[in-house]
Amino acid sequence: MRRERLTTRPSPDPRHDYLVELRGEPMPGTRLTLRLVPDRLVPDPAGVVAYLATFADVAEGLEALALAVLDDLNNELVPRWVEVTVERDAPLPHRVVIEDRQPTWDNPQLLGRLRRV
Numbered sequence: 001m002r003r004e005r006l007t008t009r010p011s012p013d014p015r016h017d018y019l020v021e022l023r024g025e026p027m028p029g030t031r032l033t034l035r036l037v038p039d040r041l042v043p044d045p046a047g048v049v050a051y052l053a054t055f056a057d058v059a060e061g062l063e064a065l066a067l068a069v070l071d072d073l074n075n076e077l078v079p080r081w082v083e084v085t086v087e088r089d090a091p092l093p094h095r096v097v098i099e100d101r102q103p104t105w106d107n108p109q110l111l112g113r114l115r116r117v
Contacts, residue, residue: 001054002051002054002055002072003051003072003075003076005047005050005051005053006043006047006048006051006072006073006076006077007043007044007046007047007050008041008042008043008044008047008076008077009041009042009044010040010041010042011038011039011040011041011042012042014038014039014040017037017080017110018037019035019036019037019110019114020034020035020036020037020038020042020043021033021034021035022034022043022045022048024048024049024052025052026053026056026065027055027056029088029089030062030086030087030088031085031086031087031088032052032065032084032085032087033083033084033085033087034048034069034073034082034083034084035082035083035085035114036077036079036081036083037079037080037081037082037105037107037110038077038079038080039077039078039079039080039102040078041076041077041078042077043073043077051072055068062086062087062088062094062095062096063096065086065096066084066085066086066096066097066098067098069084069086070084070098070100074100078102079102080101080102080107081099081100081102081105081111082099082100082101083097083098083099084096084097084098084099085097
């Protein structure tokens with residue numbers, strides 16, 4: 001049911017690599033950033049908002065949240081490259097970053113321009 005809310009639309013031009021970045025708050029005090037290079041599908045921002053709302057009561061930890069989001073994105077969008085960052089400041093600063101890519105995809109020029117923090 002959670003993945004059904006993660007709606008998509010066709011990429012305007014799958015011949016080109018471009019970065020999509022979306023930010024949201026799946027639960028109070030938790031920030032989530034999605035960065036991805038789409039293939040044939042791009043996430044619909046309204047669908048991402050509805051999708052993130054399904055995590056409002058998840059208490060399994062940031063690692064489980066990041067992995068669940070990564071799995072869902074890989075299943076619904078099949079992006080060329082994806083990075084999921086989940087952060088929380090309390091009770092102490094905690095940050096989880098996970099990334100994945102299609103086995104044959106590489107674009108060092110695009111990934112080199114991304115700000116790494």
